[in-house]
Amino acid sequence: MPYADATVLTLSVAQSLGSAPPLHLPVEVPAVWLELMLSPWARVFAFAWGAIWGSFANVVIYRMPRGESVVHPRSRCPACGHAISGFDNVPIVSYLLLRGRCRSCKAPFSPRYLMVELLAGMLSFATFMTVVHVPLVAGSTGSLVQWQLQFLLCLALLVVVFVDLDLWIIPDPIVLPMTGLGLVLAVAVPDLLGVGWMAAFGSAAAGYGVFAGIRWLYLRTRGIEALGLGDAKLLAMVGAWLGPVGLCWCVGAGAVQGLMVALPMLAMGKSIANTDLHEVHGDDPELGGPNDDRAVMGKHVPFGPFLGLAALEYVLLGPEIDALLQMLVGG
Numbered sequence: 001m002p003y004a005d006a007t008v009l010t011l012s013v014a015q016s017l018g019s020a021p022p023l024h025l026p027v028e029v030p031a032v033w034l035e036l037m038l039s040p041w042a043r044v045f046a047f048a049w050g051a052i053w054g055s056f057a058n059v060v061i062y063r064m065p066r067g068e069s070v071v072h073p074r075s076r077c078p079a080c081g082h083a084i085s086g087f088d089n090v091p092i093v094s095y096l097l098l099r100g101r102c103r104s105c106k107a108p109f110s111p112r113y114l115m116v117e118l119l120a121g122m123l124s125f126a127t128f129m130t131v132v133h134v135p136l137v138a139g140s141t142g143s144l145v146q147w148q149l150q151f152l153l154c155l156a157l158l159v160v161v162f163v164d165l166d167l168w169i170i171p172d173p174i175v176l177p178m179t180g181l182g183l184v185l186a187v188a189v190p191d192l193l194g195v196g197w198m199a200a201f202g203s204a205a206a207g208y209g210v211f212a213g214i215r216w217l218y219l220r221t222r223g224i225e226a227l228g229l230g231d232a233k234l235l236a237m238v239g240a241w242l243g244p245v246g247l248c249w250c251v252g253a254g255a256v257q258g259l260m261v262a263l264p265m266l267a268m269g270k271s272i273a274n275t276d277l278h279e280v281h282g283d284d285p286e287l288g289g290p291n292d293d294r295a296v297m298g299k300h301v302p303f304g305p306f307l308g309l310a311a312l313e314y315v316l317l318g319p320e321i322d323a324l325l326q327m328l329v330g331g
Contacts, residue, residue: 047125061116095114120155196243
């Protein structure tokens with residue numbers, strides 16, 4: 001069949017670039033599906049699809065921690081309260097056309113709205129490429145379901161990162177249902193995420209248990225929190241979806257990258273979070289003070305954003321990270 005020959009040829013090119021698995025006989029893929037999924041428009045759609053959900057993520061980031069509905073009312077200008085019309089709410093495009101300002105009162109909108117939409121679009125595009133496009137090039141079928149599940153995890157991590165930067169919390173309505181979904185998928189369709197049920201349950205329990213145990217130990221011995229319980233719940237979600245290797249990468253790389261980012265920023269007098277911990281949560285003695293040994297250069301640093309970043313890295317670069325870790329341990 002012509003499309004099978006085209007797949008073999010494309011695979012050979014991918015092999016030479018080092019972006020495909022070892023050459024194998026391609027599966028039979030309908031020509032229409034192959035042409036549609038490898039079309040440039042499929043990649044454009046993947047980015048646009050992500051940007052649309054990025055717009056919704058902006059709503060979730062602001063409203064969910066405040067106990068507001070993420071569906072009603074319509075989005076409004078925070079300065080004048082003017083309801084934003086549909087043609088002024090097109091992801092990315094509307095922000096650029098309006099130059100980041102309200103059409104009614106000309107008040108500036110936060111650049112974060114554009115940033116989140118762009119990030120969501122790029123994450124959707126990247127997961128589409130790794131789960132659908134590259135497998136098709138390599139002679140497999142690609143999976144739209146797997147693409148959407150991986151993008152869902154990326155979107156959840158994106159929301160977690162920005163909520164934690166704003167309010168020093170990991171939102172339960174995000175991480176708890178996602179943990180449950182990851183465990184259900186590991187039982188029902190383990191091949192879909194590549195994590196078996198034993199690995200998923202064990203990793204989720206380990207991620208939660210270790211961090212919750214450290215928190216309990218600090219509370220018992222010193223009366224302060226060493227780590228937030230939200231971080232433990234986030235790691236349970238990561239373990240359920242990414243398994244033991246993904247969990248280890250998340251903790252290790254998250255800690256290293258956290259220090260690499262935090263130390264220079266704090267040395268320049270800049271804060272990692274957008275708010276002060278005690279301004280948001282009050283003078284709770286369990287949170288400790290600026291001089292306790294958990295503070296970095298006298299300031300507290302949220303760990304959730306760096307855990308989320310490391311988890312995103314593993315979603316997008318899992319095989320490469322696995323190969324790197326195997327090389328480091330001599331496997």
